[in-house]
Amino acid sequence: MDLSNLKRRGLMFVLSSPSGAGKTTITRALLERNEELRVSVSATTRTKREGEKNGKDYFFIDIPTFNQMIEGDEMLEYARVFDNYYGTPRQPVEEALSQGKDVIFDIDWQGTQQLAEMARDDLVTVFILPPSHEELEKRLRNRALDTKETEEQILGRMEKASSEMSHYSEYDYVIINKDIETSIEKAQTILDAERMKRHRLTGTSTFVRGLMGGL
Ligand code: 5GP
Numbered sequence: 584m585d586l587s588n589l590k591r592r593g594l595m596f597v598l599s600s601p602s603g604a605g606k607t608t609i610t611r612a613l614l615e616r617n618e619e620l621r622v623s624v625s626a627t628t629r630t631k632r633e634g635e636k637n638g639k640d641y642f643f644i645d646i647p648t649f650n651q652m653i654e655g656d657e658m659l660e661y662a663r664v665f666d667n668y669y670g671t672p673r674q675p676v677e678e679a680l681s682q683g684k685d686v687i688f689d690i691d692w693q694g695t696q697q698l699a700e701m702a703r704d705d706l707v708t709v710f711i712l713p714p715s716h717e718e719l720e721k722r723l724r725n726r727a728l729d730t731k732e733t734e735e736q737i738l739g740r741m742e743k744a745s746s747e748m749s750h751y752s753e754y755d756y757v758i759i760n761k762d763i764e765t766s767i768e769k770a771q772t773i774l775d776a777e778r779m780k781r782h783r784l785t786g787t788s789t790f791v792r793g794l795m796g797g798l
Contacts (some may be wrong), residue, residue: 600711629667660697663761692750
């Protein structure tokens with residue numbers, strides 16, 4: 584029997600966390616390890632940080648373009664985070680899912696809620712927490728050295744981190760990121776298990792009929 588016909592529905596894998604909890608590192612590692620995983624590149628109105636690439640980290644667009652995309656129903660979800668707008672372009676996600684690929688999203692709790700409303704069955708959500716507030720503060724301060732943020736901006740991030748974390752209980756899974764390698768393994772385990780969920784294995788009934796018919 585040709586097992587390549589065992590079709591599976593692609594899933595939408597959402598990782599959310601306060602900034603500085605390790606989400607970007609985990610996303611990158613999963614992308615390297617999983618050939619059939621695609622990343623959703625968001626659009627944003629915020630200015631590009633040093634080292635970021637248009638089309639890779641984000642699509643950096645202006646507010647009128649962002650509004651046009653909303654009006655044209657080209658955003659799967661969108662939200663205001665800090666003082667900027669962020670949104671998920673619809674087309675690449677739909678294309679990947681229709682090809683049976685999985686898509687990973689780095690979006691906040693507002694976007695996660697919107698995706699849950701439209702596609703709960705295809706959604707798997709993971710919240711990443713830092714191991715302690717001291718560690719989170721340390722990571723935010725280290726990052727601020729690179730991005731040259733002011734003390735006020737750092738304090739603003741810490742406040743946002745706290746409000747983002749208050750939404751952890753809306754997620755399917757929680758990973759406390761004490762050790763990055765262990766956390767990557769945990770995220771991979773979730774992905775592997777979710778891929779085996781029966782309702783995602785759309786080709787199984789034909790396969791099982793074949794098995795039964797052969798007896
Ligand atoms: P940053 O500006 O640090 O790259 O991202 C700030 C926050 O915006 C992060 O918590 C990130 O998860 C969130 N974010 C990034 N892209 C999207 C998006 O497309 N939709 C939503 N709702 N949030 C996003």
